[in-house]
Amino acid sequence: MINANKTPKRAKIDIPRSWIEAAERIYSQGRRVMILGTTDVGKSTLLLFLTRYLTARGAKVAIIDADIGQKDLGPPATITSTTTGKPPRKIRELPIERLYFVGSVTPLGHLLPMVVGSKILLEACRADFYLINTTGLITGRGRRLKSFKIELLRPDTIVALERERELEPILRAHPWPRRIRLKPSQQARPKTREIRSRFRQKAFQEYFSRARTIVFDLPQLVIDTSLLFTGRRIDTPGAVWSEKTSEGLLVVSERRLPGRIKHIFPQAFVNLLCGLYDKKGLCQGLGIVKKIDFVARQITLFTPVGKRDIYLLQPGSLYLSPEGKELGRHQVHL
Template identity: 30%
Template sequence: MDPPVRPVTHRIGQGHTILLTGPVQFKLSEGRAQCFGAPINPDTWITVEDLRQEPILATEPATLEIKMGPDGSWKELLESTIPTGWTEAAHILQRQQGVAAIVGDVDSGKSSLCTFLANMCVQNGLKVGVVDADVGQADIGPPTTISSSLASEPILTLQDLRQETAFFIGDTSPSSVPDKLTRLIVRLKEKLVSSSELVLVNTDGWIGDLPALRFKEELLHETQPDLVLGLSRGSEIDPLLDMVSSASIRLPSSTYARMRSREERKNVRETGYRRFLLGSKTMKISQENTKLRMFDRSEQQVLRWDRKLKGFLAGLLDDHQELLGIGRIREMIDGYALVETRTTERPRFLEIGNILLSSKYEEIGYGMLH
């Protein structure tokens, strides 16, 4: 982003919100403000990425300096964007702790709710773990992966969390490998439970049909959350909440939650690939030391090394099937794979995903190997 040199200076009244839509940069120059419950550090330029939205709430009269990028925008609201129910849910989790699963439709604000709850509980002294289980609109790791992290301090976005453990799912839709996804989400949750007082499981937005409901029902059965938080604009989450055996609360989406088009969601994913692939070097991987397999096949089914896989997204996995890093296949030749990746660790498994990427890490194909 190349914002204008001169920022706009704007004064905000106490209790008012500046809603920023990226690409935007801002700095708090006077007063106090917060974002999803996290205090804003003064005199520090903060970037809101393209197509992302962040609400800056003035907890006392404050002054912001704002630099606009192309297509970035901002507007002032006379209220907080955080529904009262979210604060009540945070108070429940501070007392109850345990495991909480967040479910809801696409663009209902699940990541915003997860960020807010993590911040409120961290600032209350809890050790909070986060499972990012949204393979399409992943925040902590790249698209096609799920990951976990410990939140040790307040954050403005889930992207601020460092990916600690991750698994390669290989697709941006949970519908292609629901059993694999469920099994690996459970692994992430169980790993966090031992080191956290509260674990937040942030799920994907697939809830609109019967297969989706069955998947979510099975996921919630296997993860065994102490509380399910159902986020919705209306009653669309009710069929799922009626199916679950765990205690559940229906929460309203923020009135200001932003609806993205399919193209915008694709653009966000491409930004996610670039976060983890720009600056890659080419790794030469030998069939003698690495097993090659498809993302949706059993671990025993190994691919031939002479397949035409140029451009496909891949996961480089260690002995424990955990993700070392994603990569893009450049070429398969003479029993070797040339893979663009940022990891320097040698993989035990090279798992081929369902997404074809251009050299600029744009999605140009999907599901072309079957």
């Protein structure tokens, strides 16, 4: 039973009166709420405030954190979800219940998993209220991403954090959700690219602090969306590995070989961030590929996930050191 007489606890954040009025509207009218806004407008602060406000009134709140670059919940490059019935001190202190691997810290080039992952995690939650946080990318392809998300997730309320009316191109195309326009929190401060990068590195470092090295025989591990190790091995001069697949010849070599072949450089795997899934198709966590031994047909991973929980590896497009430092981005076509 939801109790409307309790007041939020731990509200030691700047809360404009307009935010309190928005929370009251959501409590009385909303259920599925999407938070939109560009970078540095206070989306995370608003998410925390709404979570505290609703749970303080006895509600169970589901949080879907789809801000893959500046995460409140869990490691970057993922969409995460959790549910809580108590006002949290910080969102990041809540336990992660589900995780969906995107493989990048930017939505660009990953629009489909951004939408699919948000939908899967939303449908898996059971709560009185659903709060969906999003990235700050709202122009160009980001505008398209937000449009697809609204169509698929069907929020009944959109909270638009705006300095001017920069979200109007998105909002006017979707008239059915209730719109709550808010000004940013005065606590919101611009963050440089370096600050954002350090924040991600710290989050990755914390996630992999419990990781260890494990080795798989490649027949035991499926590589998602990949032709690698699906065909018949053949000998190709100059290649460390080659096989005839359903889509033609696949070659792993230090230099490109002539002919119509699918080519992969061996170093394309080193330090590649990946998602690790069980046999039920549920993401169990992240890993970093340390190396692939094509002669022994073994892959070495650095991960906090237990070996028994890993059935499938999904390659990302981000290279990462075990210390959490981003080493570059590349779309690896395996």
